[in-house]
Amino acid sequence: MDKSDFDLAEINLEQVVKIDYDLVVYALGYESRATKLLELVGQRKNRAVAFGFNYGQGISFEKNTEAFSRQEVKQVKELSDSQFQAEFERELKDAITNKSDGHIFRLLVDISCFNRFRLASVVSSIAKFAEHRPIAVDFFYSIAKFNAPPIGHITNSIVDAVHPSFAGWSRIPANPTAAVIGLGYEQGQALGVVEYLQANPVWVFPPQSGELRYFDAVNQANSLLLDELPKGKNVPYKVEQPLDTFRAVEGLTRGLLLDYNVVLVPFGPKIFVLIALLAAWRHRSIAVWRVSPGTAIEPTEREASEHYSLIRVNANSGLLKL
Structure with missing residues (x-):
């Protein structure tokens, strides 16, 4: 390890x-x-x-x-x-x-x-x-x-490693890909990246915070993906408690690395992006991806x-x- x-x-x-x-x-x-x-x-x-x-x-x-x-x-x-x-x-x-x-x-x-x-x-x-x-x-x-979340689907121009230092590497190239996704409230983005990666299994982390309306918006935007997930693979996290979130993400990915190539895709709050990067800092073989419209995003x-x-x-x- x-x-x-x-x-x-x-x-x-x-x-x-x-x-x-x-x-x-x-x-x-x-x-x-x-x-x-x-x-x-x-x-x-x-x-x-x-x-x-x-x-x-x-x-x-x-x-x-x-x-x-x-x-x-x-x-x-x-x-x-x-x-x-x-x-x-x-x-x-x-x-x-x-x-x-x-x-x-x-x-x-x-x-x-x-x-x-x-x-x-x-x-x-x-x-x-x-x-x-x-x-x-x-x-x-x-x-x-x-x-309120943006209306409709967003066209992404960037789908790759977030940074060369976090591109990860495959211990066993033939291993299947497991995805751990921090959910945001953009319509269908998480489902799109799961299909792109052909990942299985998939875990999702929807954010909960003192701004309560985000949670419902996240669940609605990702309803198709959430409906397909087996029980236990939907893990809400509290944005104000990053240490607990790190422990959950790091522990999960550490176990997955035994049998899978692991990709972290952090949509949603930047604190989850940080958590994903720290998990990949600890375990070099983890890849952290970004999916974004880039500079075309509407300010x-x-x-x-x-x-x-x-x-x-x-x-x-x-x-x-x-």
Whole structure:
């Protein structure tokens, strides 16, 4: 079994407020929830950077830019996905300059508005960074207020590994494929990827949170798939309890790897994307896929609710190389 040297811990906002982070990372996008963490914890004197995109600069983008500027958060605008990882790693290296070798680097990352590729890039970079020194990363996810799901089916232009570091590999190529899918509320997307992968068996994880209407919307959007699933393969998870979710996903995939090639497909909340990436970090043969319309997606406002999710990753030197 491939296993890296990291552990997870539950944390709360009160703990986050008291920590003097070496670096705080935000996404500078068009959703108003992009500044929710900044509102909750303030800038204080932490080194902080907000990474922008080279698309989708409408809706709340200007307000977010102004909010980050007021708190003296460095902004890297007009950044393509292909440029992101190098810029992120540059900020990591700059932040660690002049720190002693025994210093535990503390990083806070708001994943609410990062796309899946960028979130995978963050995790990949952290794994590489941790090969050389200890690092503690707190991940924050702001749960959006309920919005009605998009009408009709979505045409996907991207169906592949979320990032080269998480492409996985087949221990035994002849083994069948098992899929573990985090459900979202886009009509028919999960069923489409199951058919594409020709996966059997299939487990699904529908999200539950304080924004209660999402759960019914998710079940309705995935009704055809859910009706076909055998009993026990529908595993609801609580968005606000990522540690429990990781234990469930990691335990399931660890068992499946004995007989299957495992693919994780995280639709829905970004916190489940993070959980999938951490499971694949621990077990290198797991593949994490993304299914998306890419930049063709219609920009939609996502306002922050009062609910959020937090989890800490403590990683030490000697980690599994990605």
